[in-house]
Amino acid sequence: MSGTIIRFENVTKQFDQDPAVLKDVSFEIERGKFYTLLGPSGCGKTTILRLIAGFTNPSKGKIYFDGKLVNNVEANKRQVNTVFQDYALFPHLNVFENVAFGLRIKKMKKEDIEKKVSEALRFVNLVGYEKRQMKEMSGGQRQRVAIARAIVNEPEVILLDEPLSALDLKLRTEMQYELRELQRRLGITFIFVTHDQEEALAMSDEIFVLNKGKIEQSGTPTDIYDEPINRFVADFIGESNIVSGKMLTDFQVEFVGKEFECVDQGFDTDETVEIVIRPEDLEITSPEQGKLQVTVDSQLFRGVHYEICCLDEAGNEWLVHSTKKAVVGDPIGLHFEPEAIHVMRLGETEEEFDKRLEAYGEERNATN
Numbered sequence: 020m021s022g023t024i025i026r027f028e029n030v031t032k033q034f035d036q037d038p039a040v041l042k043d044v045s046f047e048i049e050r051g052k053f054y055t056l057l058g059p060s061g062c063g064k065t066t067i068l069r070l071i072a073g074f075t076n077p078s079k080g081k082i083y084f085d086g087k088l089v090n091n092v093e094a095n096k097r098q099v100n101t102v103f104q105d106y107a108l109f110p111h112l113n114v115f116e117n118v119a120f121g122l123r124i125k126k127m128k129k130e131d132i133e134k135k136v137s138e139a140l141r142f143v144n145l146v147g148y149e150k151r152q153m154k155e156m157s158g159g160q161r162q163r164v165a166i167a168r169a170i171v172n173e174p175e176v177i178l179l180d181e182p183l184s185a186l187d188l189k190l191r192t193e194m195q196y197e198l199r200e201l202q203r204r205l206g207i208t209f210i211f212v213t214h215d216q217e218e219a220l221a222m223s224d225e226i227f228v229l230n231k232g233k234i235e236q237s238g239t240p241t242d243i244y245d246e247p248i249n250r251f252v253a254d255f256i257g258e259s260n261i262v263s264g265k266m267l268t269d270f271q272v273e274f275v276g277k278e279f280e281c282v283d284q285g286f287d288t289d290e291t292v293e294i295v296i297r298p299e300d301l302e303i304t305s306p307e308q309g310k311l312q313v314t315v316d317s318q319l320f321r322g323v324h325y326e327i328c329c330l331d332e333a334g335n336e337w338l339v340h341s342t343k344k345a346v347v348g349d350p351i352g353l354h355f356e357p358e359a360i361h362v363m364r365l366g367e368t369e370e371e372f373d374k375r376l377e378a379y380g381e382e383r384n385a386t387n
């Protein structure tokens with residue numbers, strides 16, 4: 020089954036007299052996809068999950084589940100299960116009983132409980148661990164118990180609040196694969212919270228980038244990486260070189276005092292804009308061949324590539340990712356293609372941004 024499963028319509032959440040922590044937030048969640056809420060600490064990620072789960076109510080706006088208004092539907096009546104950051108497992112119960120807990124509360128028959136718990140444990144690869152106590156389980160295993168406890172209830176949506184943040188890097192990467200694979204096999208909608216942009220890019224069908232209680236941009240990982248709507252998103256998703264510039268005419272932009280060909284259009288003449296160029300889109304050349312002339316200021320080896328920091332004459336920093344080593348102090352050139360220049364309009368809303376991209380998508384097709 021496809022279609023919208025959750026819809027937020029102009030949802031605002033305010034605690035007491037404080038400023039609102041969510042401001043007029045609207046979005047749709049489609050069934051069976053993997054969504055990620057990404058944003059810095061305090062931006063409202065957990066609050067969105069709590070609103071979906073029904074642990075708290077919106078101050079304004081409407082929340083729909085399967086097309087039905089659920090603003091006043093209690094948490095235990097919603098088809099949602101949450102995996103909390105600390106997993107909230109019962110330390111005095113073994114693995115089997117932790118997973119069975121919700122089913123026992125529902126007074127399910129003993130044979131059914133056994134069948135369902137075994138199935139859930141098989142799904143998360145924990146067959147044989149039924150009698151283990153929680154203190155005998157590793158961090159990754161505990162996390163899987165928490166997921167088994169969520170899926171055993173066969174919810175339509177699973178909410179995961181930074182479930183991997185306590186794990187070390189290697190286990191974390193393993194669990195990213197496992198979680199994504201599990202979501203595909205189950206076909207359940209996952210809404211995953213993280214403040215780690217790489218994790219969000221690796222795992223999601225759709226990402227919502229949040230900042231100060233608002234969604235700055237939503238889209239697929241490649242949409243958001245390739246076409247960040249503004250400085251915040253460009254900065255938050257991956258490393259970027261951001262400078263201010265001026266759109267001279269369609270396909271012609273000026274920054275750091277030079278003119279460059281670009282692929283953007285639909286701006287006002289001489290409109291002030293911001294320019295993003297990703298470090299991996301900059302190529303080191305001789306100073307004569309480069310579109311920009313810079314001096315190598317410092318460099319770090321990152322395992323696969325060198326991270327080279329350069330300075331131009333105006334003192335702007337240019338970060339370059341290159342497999343070639345540079346020499347600190349050397350004058351070099353930087354080459355980039357017109358497509359590598361991403362032009363962002365100041366203060367553009369997501370709706371305006373989408374319209375502008377759509378408009379030139381159509382024009383491009385028309386000229387082809």
Ligand SMILES: Nc1ncnc2c1ncn2[C@@H]1O[C@H](COP(=O)(O)OP(=O)(O)OP(=O)(O)O)[C@@H](O)[C@H]1O
Nearest residue numbers: 034037040058059060061062063064065066067214
């Ligand atoms: N019960 C509450 N009463 C008052 N303020 C709250 C309450 N819960 C959350 N807040 C505030 O709402 C804002 C958003 O909190 P939220 O927990 O949603 O952030 P978050 O994005 O999950 O952050 P983190 O990444 O640190 O977990 C914060 O400023 C927080 O202090």
Ligand SMILES: [Mg+2]
Nearest residue numbers: 064065066180
């Ligand atoms: Mg949180």
